[in-house]
Amino acid sequence: MAAVHQAALELLEDPGAEVTIPAVARRAGVNPVSVYRRWGTREGLLADVAITRLERDSPPVDTGSLRGDLIAWAQSAVEDLGTPLGHAFLHALVGSLPTTPEADAERSSHLLRRIVTIQEGIFDRAAARGEHVPAPEDVFDIVLAPLYLRVLWGAPQADPVVLVDRLLKLG
């Protein structure tokens, strides 16, 4: 499994390479059938690789305040999304999500739960300091949604400090 993740990362970093399940399996030295069985689709595999990368930096850095922690987290998300690899991952993540309203809410909520878990380290520390903790939906709507949608749209990135201050003002 680590070999498959590693192979996917290496292919994503090679601008000339096609990132398909057969190509990833070949590079990892495993049978493509076992990759299909575990991840289902190319997008499912890349989404798993992407979230595993996010989890690697979890819990996020402790700056001593909720505002500082959120700004550091949002700034590192912006930096990550600005690289070709981060960008490819976001497209893969979105491409792996259900394409009809009815479909596959369970798979989607599993991915979302993993992303929310990454932020929980920040909120747990804020609660321990006695700070007011914002609702996860507000973090999603006010900070995460503009950062992600601006990348998907190819628009210039928002200022993470403005987004975090907006969240704390409303929270």
Add this chain to the structure above:
Amino acid sequence: MAAVHQAALELLEDPGAEVTIPAVARRAGVNPVSVYRRWGTREGLLADVAITRLERDSPPVDTGSLRGDLIAWAQSAVEDLGTPLGHAFLHALVGSLPTTPEADAERSSHLLRRIVTIQEGIFDRAAARGEHVPAPEDVFDIVLAPLYLRVLWGAPQADPVVLVDRLLKLG
């Protein structure tokens, strides 16, 4: 061109149909080469169909106030995104956007400009009434981004009234 749009819509509405450029061209009775030449990719074609649908309802309904106009616009976006067709279009639109940070900012900004133009009817009326007009980036970040990203993520939809009131409070 209208025949190609119509054929794409009909195929998208048929759950058993594959929506490819050759299939759309066949149904429209045109040469696939001319479809490739004009739209480039399947995603480019579907994005054009999606935005043309949005433009159809433009300018948005006049309720007599900026708040009412924005709520009506956001509610109709939520309804549209909740249908299988609206959902398929959003995925196609995102799939048509550049997949590397460097790529194709011009094509992306053309799509964005068409979306912004739809909202301008609302802002022009607000300005004529003497109401304070929010910045387009704030409308994008505070209202549009959560609505669209929640659909892409398969999360339950946000309340458009909450988002619009948040925008007006901050604007």
